[in-house]
Amino acid sequence: MPLVSMRQLLDEAAKGGYGVGAFNVNNMEQIQAIMEAARETKSPVIVQASRGARSYSQDRFLYHLMLAATELYPEIPTVLHLDHGNSVETCKSAIEMGFTSVMMDGSLMPDGKTPSTFEYNVKATREVVEIAHAKGVTVEGEIGCLGGIEDGHGAGLDGLSHLTDPDQAVEFVKFTGLDALAIAIGTSHGAYKFTKKPTGETLKMERLMEIHRRLPHVHLVMHGSSSVPKDLQDIINQYGGKLKPTWGVPVEEIQLGIRNGVRKINVDTDNRLAITGAIRKVFFEKPEEFDPRSYLKPAREAMKKVVALRMTQFGQAGHAGDYAPVSLEEMAHRYHEPVAV
Ligand SMILES: [Zn+2]
Numbered sequence: 392m393p394l395v396s397m398r399q400l401l402d403e404a405a406k407g408g409y410g411v412g413a414f415n416v417n418n419m420e421q422i423q424a425i426m427e428a429a430r431e432t433k434s435p436v437i438v439q440a441s442r443g444a445r446s447y448s449q450d451r452f453l454y455h456l457m458l459a460a461t462e463l464y465p466e467i468p469t470v471l472h473l474d475h476g477n478s479v480e481t482c483k484s485a486i487e488m489g490f491t492s493v494m495m496d497g498s499l500m501p502d503g504k505t506p507s508t509f510e511y512n513v514k515a516t517r518e519v520v521e522i523a524h525a526k527g528v529t530v531e532g533e534i535g536c537l538g539g540i541e542d543g544h545g546a547g548l549d550g551l552s553h554l555t556d557p558d559q560a561v562e563f564v565k566f567t568g569l570d571a572l573a574i575a576i577g578t579s580h581g582a583y584k585f586t587k588k589p590t591g592e593t594l595k596m597e598r599l600m601e602i603h604r605r606l607p608h609v610h611l612v613m614h615g616s617s618s619v620p621k622d623l624q625d626i627i628n629q630y631g632g633k634l635k636p637t638w639g640v641p642v643e644e645i646q647l648g649i650r651n652g653v654r655k656i657n658v659d660t661d662n663r664l665a666i667t668g669a670i671r672k673v674f675f676e677k678p679e680e681f682d683p684r685s686y687l688k689p690a691r692e693a694m695k696k697v698v699a700l701r702m703t704q705f706g707q708a709g710h711a712g713d714y715a716p717v718s719l720e721e722m723a724h725r726y727h728e729p730v731a732v
Contacts, residue, residue, distance in 0.1 A: 423691055
């Protein structure tokens with residue numbers, strides 16, 4: 392099946408009461424790992440690429456790898472999503488290239504660092520919604536600022552200084568007409584999220600619940616939601632790595648979010664850790680190896696395991712065959728003539 396819109400995947404997830412992981416990719420092995428995990432667990436998937444990933448993979452390589460994925464895994468509904476588009480232009484170029492979903496992150500200025508005003512965010516996001524919906528493409532926006540920095544993108548804040556204001560979230564959705572809303576509830580990008588295991592207090596789950604109560608039909612998105620498991624950190628450190636002790640977002644907090652309107656969960660760091668650990672292990676145990684396949688195969692397998700586990704934990708497993716894909720043309724038509732829900 393062709394690439395499908397994210398809106399359809401998230402609408403289905405809302406009906407089924409589950410969440411869908413959105414996994415970042417830069418290369419072929421990561422795409423293969425995700426697609427294999429999806430087949431094994433029968434999961435719909437969101438594959439996402441940041442600006443950094445698009446430039447690393449020269450854009451067209453990435454797009455054609457994704458086409459290969461849809462050819463080889465025709466039973467899996469697959470979305471290609473732009474992660475943290477920094478400007479209307481970036482989103483436009485992704486839509487032109489064939490992404491079926493884009494994030495316009497207007498919470499920051501186009502430099503990807505400076506927190507923006509509410510007015511700027513509304514204007515930029517609204518513009519992307521108009522362009523995207525005309526083509527049936529999904530739009531994710533963000534209100535509030537996440538902590539940390541991801542691929543050079545982020546204000547480098549602690550994750551708590553620009554939490555999403557529920558009143559603003561309501562206004563933002565009304566003014567922009569977006570499909571999915573990323574909220575800041577204390578999560579941050581990267582491996583170093585927390586210096587001890589976070590609780591429901593560290594993460595502002597109450598705020599998430601309030602936003603969901605006020606916007607029950609909006610698909611919420613949790614960014615920076617790697618769990619940074621100790622066993623993956625340990626493998627890296629055991630084979631010569633030097634990661635400092637760190638904690639991510641516990642899976643049970645994500646599951647609580649899923650029970651409260653979270654439909655998309657962004658995971659990148661966990662996969663990076665799995666890949667790096669597997670490669671380090673080969674280098675350490677078999678220093679005579681020099682065939683890239685000897686370490687990329689176990690790296691791909693390690694990432695597949697993490698992705699399959701998350702798919703099961705988020706509840707998307709078993710749902711790949713629930714629905715037939717809706718074409719982007721049909722999605723565009725639906726946006727044009729909205730049906731009352
Ligand atoms: Zn993010």
